[in-house]
Amino acid sequence: MPDPVKLLSIGVAVPPNVIEQGDAAVAAHTAFAARFGDFERLSKVFESAGIRRRYGVRPIDWYLTTSGWQERNAAYIDGAGALFLEAATQALAAAGLEASQVDVVVTVSSTGIATPSLEAQVSGRIGFREDILRVPVFGLGCAGGVSGFAIAANLAAARPGCIVLLVTVETCTLAFRMDKLTKANIVATALFGDGAAACVISAARDGIAEVEASGQHTWPNTLDIMGWSVEPEGLGVIFDRAIPPFAEAHIEPAISAILAGAGLSLADVDRFACHPGGAKVIDALETALNLGQGTLNHERDVLSDYGNMSAPTVLFVLDRLVKAGLPPRTLMMAMGPGFTASCVSLKAAA
Structure with missing residues (x-):
């Protein structure tokens, strides 16, 4: 009977820019209040969301200037790459492993486009092997952490003895749109933050x-x-x-x-x-x-x-x-x- 698949370790990371909820509310008021008649009613979400602070790949003032797809996606590649490295390095260290020992890397991200995908972008910096199996996954959104974990576990079961690294990284703040006068957009500015988490999964070792x-x-x-x-x-x-x-x-x-x-x-x-x-x-x-x-x-x-x-x-x-x-x-x-x-x-x- 094959060994069960196990979770060996977890690593988490957030970007350096702190977004206090009160500061986000002030910024949203500056951006929307004069242009969106229902803003004052909707702005109560900043208090009711249950959030004290968040973290962004860019300082809060950056979001106040309307920018296009190209600038936002460049910020995604830069910020998500840094988060990938930090979370993955933490998880590997906690498992007592080097990046060169990883056989499969599953990357889950839906907040930007990177081709080559993020794990290829950072491969040289983290030290993945040339024969690593890369599995980038897009479009799962908020379900991506759990669905990605299941994908990584299934790959570990299918390849007995291999080390699978799952990295989920999202830069949701890059969807803050000062040009978009909708309820959904204002709610998003009160809810979303950026971060990454990584898990090492394998049937080859003892785990958590x-x-x-x-x-x-x-x-x-x-x-x-x-x-x-x-x-x-x-x-x-x-x-x-x-x-x-x-x-x-x-x-x-x-x-x-x-x-x-x-x-x-x-x-x-x-x-x-x-x-x-x-x-x-x-x-x-x-x-x-x-x-x-x-x-x-x-x-x-x-x-x-x-x-x-x-x-x-x-x-x-x-x-x-x-x-x-x-x-x-x-x-x-x-x-x-x-x-x-x-x-x-x-x-x-x-």
């Missing part, structure tokens, strides 16, 4: 946790819930339907079906590790999954400290759970464009 199962559920006719519009000025956020009520109504049967496929039920899960998309999303998940109010404490803390970084955010939550001591079974889960729910079940190492 064993990967038990994974699965996805995609709801039909939900393409309008979340995504990007691609425009000359840059990416534009799509929030055409409210996510918290959708999650509250639909997430429990989807998660139950995924678990049933692995012979498990909600009652078998000791701790959910959820992507904290926003304060109301966390509340909706606690209600839908019959968790006590306040159960998802690490999710709220990560949201407060970093904002919604899209794909990496759930791995920041997992990192805190690991440091606090994983319970016997943790279900990592996130929702993202599609509209999709993605899950990975982890069993703590004995």
